[in-house]
Amino acid sequence: MKGSFWIGLIFYSALHFVHGKLLPSTYNGILCNSIEDAYRVLKCKGKHEATCQLVQVGLPVVAAYYSFLMNCSFTARYVDYKVHPEHSKLCQKYLNKIKEACL
DSSP states (O other): OOHHHHHHHHHHHHHHHHHHHHHHEEEETTOOHHHHHHHHHHHHHHHHHHHHHHHHOOOGHHHHHHHHHHHHHHHHHHHHOOOOOOHHHHHHHHHHHHHHHHO
């Protein structure tokens, strides 16, 4: 399989870990059961931006890792489809840190 596929898989795994950890919860005084709820409450441009905000507030220790994975995934998918093996290893390392923070 191509590196860009794996980077996307790693990012979306991280996304599911943080959603599982941070939702449901109360944001701005309103109970958010889903990312759709948080997206509306936080008035973000999109659900990915809402997730980044949730991670910055609820899991600040891994917020930079999450943002890195999101940026790598978007780059691999939309800009440069070639992924260096060392870059893939770094993404796997960051996913493990996010997983540990969420379990």
